[in-house]
Amino acid sequence: MTSLENILAEIKQKTAGFNPASYQGFLAVQVTLKDIDKVFYVEIKDGALTVEPYSYNDRQANMIISSDNFVKLINNKLNSVQAFLTGKLKIEGSIEKVKEMAAVFGAATD
Numbered sequence: 635m636t637s638l639e640n641i642l643a644e645i646k647q648k649t650a651g652f653n654p655a656s657y658q659g660f661l662a663v664q665v666t667l668k669d670i671d672k673v674f675y676v677e678i679k680d681g682a683l684t685v686e687p688y689s690y691n692d693r694q695a696n697m698i699i700s701s702d703n704f705v706k707l708i709n710n711k712l713n714s715v716q717a718f719l720t721g722k723l724k725i726e727g728s729i730e731k732v733k734e735m736a737a738v739f740g741a742a743t744d
Contacts, residue, residue, distance in 0.1 A: 635701055636701040636702055637670070638674065638701075642687065644709075645676070645685050648709075648739045649739065654678050655681040657678045657734075660678065660679050661676065661678040662676075662692060662694050663690075663696070663697060663735045665697045665699065666696055666699070667700065667704060668698055669700040670701050672687070673688070673689045674687045675688060675689070677690065694728045694731040697723060697725055697735075698724040698725070699722065699724070707723070708739040
């Protein structure tokens with residue numbers, strides 16, 4: 635089990651080289667870490683990337699995943715399609731927005 639603080643630190647490291655101004659559009663994905671009962675959101679809006687430990691009411695998608703599997707996902711040790719097909723990842727809302735978020739982290743989506 636990975637703590638929310640460790641996950642947020644990992645996200646900051648993974649997105650350090652990402653230029654949010656290069657993202658065209660709006661992205662708002664909430665991640666629900668089911669094993670530790672925590673949530674956070676990733677938002678790209680107006681050229682800024684925001685990651686905060688809060689729920690996002692107007693989200694485009696909600697990823698439901700365990701903390702360990704989320705870390706594996708963003709470190710390319712778990713394929714998002716495989717995780718979805720095997721039930722390790724559930725998505726409420728836009729699958730496309732989850733794929734876009736995975737691309738921001740450089741995670742495998744094919």
